[in-house]
Amino acid sequence: MTDLMSPKTPQWWKKSDVKKTFILWIISTAVIGYVGVEFHVRNMVAPASDTMSSVISLMRMFTWAAAPVAGLVAAMCITVLTTKRHYGDNPPEEADHEIRNSPKTAAVWVVVSGLFCLFALVGGLVVLQHDNEAILDKQAIQVNVTGQQWVWNFDYANGARSEDLYLPVNKPVVFHITSVDVKHSFWVVQMGIKMDANPGYTTETAVTPNKIGVFDVRCAELCGLLHAYMQTKVHVVSQADYDAWLSAHAATEAGA
Amino acid sequence: MSVETHAHHEHPDVVGSRNRLGVILLLVADIAFALSMVFVYFYLRGQNVNNMWLPAATSDHPAIEPLSAGPGWTVTAIAAFGLLAHMYGLKGARSQNQTQLKLGSLVALVASVIAIGYQYNTISSAPFTFSDGAYVSCFYMFAIMNMVHLLLTLFISFGNWNRARLGLYVENFWHVDIVRIWWIWMVVSSLLGAFSLSYP
Amino acid sequence: MTTLTQHTSTAPGKSIIEKLNVFTALALGVISAVVVWRLSLAFLPEDAEGARLFSREDKITLLSMCGWFVGFMTGIGALVGPMRWVMGKDLAHDENMFLAGENMGPKRYFRYTTDHKVVGIQYLFITILIFFLGGGMAMLIRTNLGTPEGGWLHPQAYNSIVGTHGILMIVGTIIMITGPFGNFIMPIMIGARDMAFPRLNALSFWLIVAAAVPLIWGQFIGGITTGWSAYNPLAGQAPLGMDGYIMYICIFAISTMVAGANITTTVVKMRAKGMTWNRTPIFIYGTVASVALALPAFPVFFLSQILSAFDRALDTSFYNVAGGGSGWLYENLFWIMGHPEVYVILIPAIAALMEMAPVFTRRPLFSFNVAVLGIAGISGLSVLVWAHHMYISGWAPLLNAPFMLTTELISIPTGMMFLVLIGTLWRGRLWMTMPLMSIFALLWNFMIGGITGIYLSDVPADAFLHGSMYVTAHFHYTLMGAGLTGALASLVYWFPKMTGRMFDKTLSWISFWLVQIGFNVAFIGMFMVGLAGQPRRVEAYAPTFNTANLVTTIGAYTIMIGMLVLLHGVISSARNGVKASKNPWQAKTLEWTVDYPIPLENFDVLPVVTTDPYGYGKAKS
Numbered sequence A: 001m002t003d004l005m006s007p008k009t010p011q012w013w014k015k016s017d018v019k020k021t022f023i024l025w026i027i028s029t030a031v032i033g034y035v036g037v038e039f040h041v042r043n044m045v046a047p048a049s050d051t052m053s054s055v056i057s058l059m060r061m062f063t064w065a066a067a068p069v070a071g072l073v074a075a076m077c078i079t080v081l082t083t084k085r086h087y088g089d090n091p092p093e094e095a096d097h098e099i100r101n102s103p104k105t106a107a108v109w110v111v112v113s114g115l116f117c118l119f120a121l122v123g124g125l126v127v128l129q130h131d132n133e134a135i136l137d138k139q140a141i142q143v144n145v146t147g148q149q150w151v152w153n154f155d156y157a158n159g160a161r162s163e164d165l166y167l168p169v170n171k172p173v174v175f176h177i178t179s180v181d182v183k184h185s186f187w188v189v190q191m192g193i194k195m196d197a198n199p200g201y202t203t204e205t206a207v208t209p210n211k212i213g214v215f216d217v218r219c220a221e222l223c224g225l226l227h228a229y230m231q232t233k234v235h236v237v238s239q240a241d242y243d244a245w246l247s248a249h250a251a252t253e254a255g256a
Numbered sequence B: 001m002s003v004e005t006h007a008h009h010e011h012p013d014v015v016g017s018r019n020r021l022g023v024i025l026l027l028v029a030d031i032a033f034a035l036s037m038v039f040v041y042f043y044l045r046g047q048n049v050n051n052m053w054l055p056a057a058t059s060d061h062p063a064i065e066p067l068s069a070g071p072g073w074t075v076t077a078i079a080a081f082g083l084l085a086h087m088y089g090l091k092g093a094r095s096q097n098q099t100q101l102k103l104g105s106l107v108a109l110v111a112s113v114i115a116i117g118y119q120y121n122t123i124s125s126a127p128f129t130f131s132d133g134a135y136v137s138c139f140y141m142f143a144i145m146n147m148v149h150l151l152l153t154l155f156i157s158f159g160n161w162n163r164a165r166l167g168l169y170v171e172n173f174w175h176v177d178i179v180r181i182w183w184i185w186m187v188v189s190s191l192l193g194a195f196s197l198s199y200p
Numbered sequence C: 001m002t003t004l005t006q007h008t009s010t011a012p013g014k015s016i017i018e019k020l021n022v023f024t025a026l027a028l029g030v031i032s033a034v035v036v037w038r039l040s041l042a043f044l045p046e047d048a049e050g051a052r053l054f055s056r057e058d059k060i061t062l063l064s065m066c067g068w069f070v071g072f073m074t075g076i077g078a079l080v081g082p083m084r085w086v087m088g089k090d091l092a093h094d095e096n097m098f099l100a101g102e103n104m105g106p107k108r109y110f111r112y113t114t115d116h117k118v119v120g121i122q123y124l125f126i127t128i129l130i131f132f133l134g135g136g137m138a139m140l141i142r143t144n145l146g147t148p149e150g151g152w153l154h155p156q157a158y159n160s161i162v163g164t165h166g167i168l169m170i171v172g173t174i175i176m177i178t179g180p181f182g183n184f185i186m187p188i189m190i191g192a193r194d195m196a197f198p199r200l201n202a203l204s205f206w207l208i209v210a211a212a213v214p215l216i217w218g219q220f221i222g223g224i225t226t227g228w229s230a231y232n233p234l235a236g237q238a239p240l241g242m243d244g245y246i247m248y249i250c251i252f253a254i255s256t257m258v259a260g261a262n263i264t265t266t267v268v269k270m271r272a273k274g275m276t277w278n279r280t281p282i283f284i285y286g287t288v289a290s291v292a293l294a295l296p297a298f299p300v301f302f303l304s305q306i307l308s309a310f311d312r313a314l315d316t317s318f319y320n321v322a323g324g325g326s327g328w329l330y331e332n333l334f335w336i337m338g339h340p341e342v343y344v345i346l347i348p349a350i351a352a353l354m355e356m357a358p359v360f361t362r363r364p365l366f367s368f369n370v371a372v373l374g375i376a377g378i379s380g381l382s383v384l385v386w387a388h389h390m391y392i393s394g395w396a397p398l399l400n401a402p403f404m405l406t407t408e409l410i411s412i413p414t415g416m417m418f419l420v421l422i423g424t425l426w427r428g429r430l431w432m433t434m435p436l437m438s439i440f441a442l443l444w445n446f447m448i449g450g451i452t453g454i455y456l457s458d459v460p461a462d463a464f465l466h467g468s469m470y471v472t473a474h475f476h477y478t479l480m481g482a483g484l485t486g487a488l489a490s491l492v493y494w495f496p497k498m499t500g501r502m503f504d505k506t507l508s509w510i511s512f513w514l515v516q517i518g519f520n521v522a523f524i525g526m527f528m529v530g531l532a533g534q535p536r537r538v539e540a541y542a543p544t545f546n547t548a549n550l551v552t553t554i555g556a557y558t559i560m561i562g563m564l565v566l567l568h569g570v571i572s573s574a575r576n577g578v579k580a581s582k583n584p585w586q587a588k589t590l591e592w593t594v595d596y597p598i599p600l601e602n603f604d605v606l607p608v609v610t611t612d613p614y615g616y617g618k619a620k621s
């Protein structure tokens, strides 16, 4: 069987279209990698937790890993498109080779895509492992989240209940999420966490906010008429402010 | 399952093997359907959401007791008997014994009628309403789907008997062979339901 | 039966066959729906106390829809064959010829016609109709999203349009290649006189027509407010329109099963003499893989909707949490079908472009074996990945890692597809036509779709991206950027065979560029809002998302113009396009060996195949 790259000469890398493709490959890998990463990172919200930061670095990493593959396809396409083009109603001449196969190329291709898979898998597993550990944290604050058409309710250990979420900065928090009617999805956008609120079940997710500020909670699962409006805010505040808020609300609760 | 040729003549064996493959492929779909029902049953049983697989007694409602799976197995047994009868008929066709073919097909037809009667009785005499929890829902699912299968079986075995009676299976009888495949699946699918319901 | 000679033209059923057509079907369908409706209104008992709201209404609606279905199918003549079988009076030769539409003229398109070429054209027509309706709804959605406060569409109407658009398009893309081209072209390509089961072929088409009516009906009784995935328990509390969705899916599922068994049998049993598996065109592999994948997948969808109907009408508890049901059950059933289904859509599109690649580069297909392996690998793996749609649902956190593995493994066979296409282009002589450029478009779009798919398959990244517009952009890149691109190329490529005329070249170019540019503008914008945090299926959004949404809307209008140009091209070229020669592309598959108009049974003498159809290129001297 003939090699894909070498219809005539044994030294396929010396052929002019191969050289051209190689140069284009380098360029397009760089362009695709750079543009892809910038596209993702710039559009993504500024992180308010390590979880979100690691999502961003995962995207960055995957994009760079995928860039050579996409770059190669792009480079070959450009080379092909800029050589033997033919316009008209009748077919062009036959191509000047009849290569049907190249087991070597195929093997290399499969091995490379396998490695790419492995890389993506390992990258994902490492971060996943890290995220999961947070749930087991004994020190964490526990908040019960209840979705309901079309509001979120947050219940704290001391009996406080609110529709806006309040959290202290730099303290792990575990959410116990459920719903009273249909499925919702609890998405704290800037913290990069999301977990569905299922009627009949309680699910868990955890995060450690690392920035003081006001961030978005949105429902990410179509839940009926006013799904689009099922959003609220999370206020990340200092520990002192948080304690004050919590006791104030526990008090009103008790007073009511 | 009849022969569909146009202007050009094709050998009955060719047409027969084509029909056979077609029916088997349709059964692949039906098998996927039946296996998903088994999945539904065991998933809901395992989840037991709100402890409502078999609801406990409340002030206005006694506890739900699962039914014996016996009737399910009985229907399966009747179907198996129908299958045997059909195979007896098929054997007759193979040995050019038309009387045996007619007899076998007739008994198979009768078996499908009896199975339908029995299945209907199981459904109508079940001491439940549809809203009595997940087990009851699954019970009805299996019973109703089995009923649908049995009605199809009735249609097919009636056609088979009628055609045997009219002497259409003298020269070639691949139809009878394909109907046998259906009967086997009828038994197996009924058995899947009975098996599941044996683990309430 | 072949061996029996019932050539009596006065057979009692025959006159019935002659009388039935789409009008009797419509009439009978409507009448029986009305009768069932009145009867159930009169006789169904009132709901028991404490039953689900509207159980009785659901029963009435579902029964009336079943009435429509049975009436329509009876009226079109679907029952004639089975009844005649039971009666022992098989259809005679001349009756079969009548059913095949022999010498019938245009009327045969309005009947239960068994000729595969008629069915192919019928499928083409309904696919265009579906895209027209679904596309119109897309424009409503995008217009509403042009401004942040939505506003001019009521949220209920908006949700219903989103759901109907979704499910219409899914069905449209499922049938867009295996329907028109799988029926019209495939049998000729393998050198057969017709499909294995011509009557089942007609059945699969008319079932789709029968299915469409409940969906439209549903629009007037509350709509389909749940999105195309119709998650329970939301679907359990949705308005009566949901029953239309349920019926639509159930009937469509039967249609896919019938078509799947039929197409697979045809290919396995009826290939021309000498057409070994090595010589079978790659498009055939794609078609068979697609329908064979649908065969075990759609029954699961079917069951999920039957249970949904039970919950609504009978008050059972499959998904109803209060009675012990589970929403996760629905999600599992839905996605066990749902993921294979996306490859049901994609595989034939890629395979069609693989078929065209050698023709328009004048060299052999590169690595036929790898192409087959890729198709097989994708089909096999695609049944093992469904839970990547449920990472975030919490149903089984421990299974997330294994499903991440299987999902990422799919990139290996996907990569093989890329290798075959790019390898075929490499050192080819490019014949610059719209189908050829579609290969480049597919490579571009599917590269983006596939790579974003890998981000989504990564659990931590999906925790951010799931349920956002990013997912919507991802699957439009795959379904539309890859799938639809392949279908449009197929239309232009096989147009001369189906109509006898060439597709207008200028129009094909204009529409190609409008659609591709509009598409990329629209969905790059959608990626942006997804990354910025806009959930999908929302009728209003925060003002920060406005610019990118406006970009998407502009892109969408560009696509619409491109598609209208294409539609114009179809109509004008079919009417007075340039007459095509027998083999205008100088291709080597069998469909190009028959003259237009193609005779009823395609070949007078069945062809014998001695090589594969990819013998292009000059031998090295």
Ligand code: HEM
Pocket: C229, C342, C343, C345, C346, C388, C389, C407, C408, C410, C411, C414, C449, C450, C451, C452, C453, C454, C456, C457, C458, C462, C465, C466, C467, C471, C474, C475, C478, C479, C483
């Ligand atoms: C190349 C490999 C692919 C990978 C790794 C992949 C991965 C994924 C993942 C993980 C999701 C779930 C996202 C979420 O809901 O959070 C998804 C959604 C989806 N994908 Fe892909 N995908 C691939 C190719 C395709 C193709 C080829 C198609 C169709 C032709 C497709 C159609 C869809 C659809 C329709 C959805 C969304 C369904 C919904 O939620 O409504 N994908 N994909």
Ligand SMILES: [Cu+2]
Pocket: A147, A150, A183, A184, A185, A219, A220, A221, A222, A223, A227, A230
């Ligand atoms: Cu919600």
Ligand SMILES: [Cu+2]
Pocket: C338, C339, C342, C385, C386, C388, C389
């Ligand atoms: Cu998927």
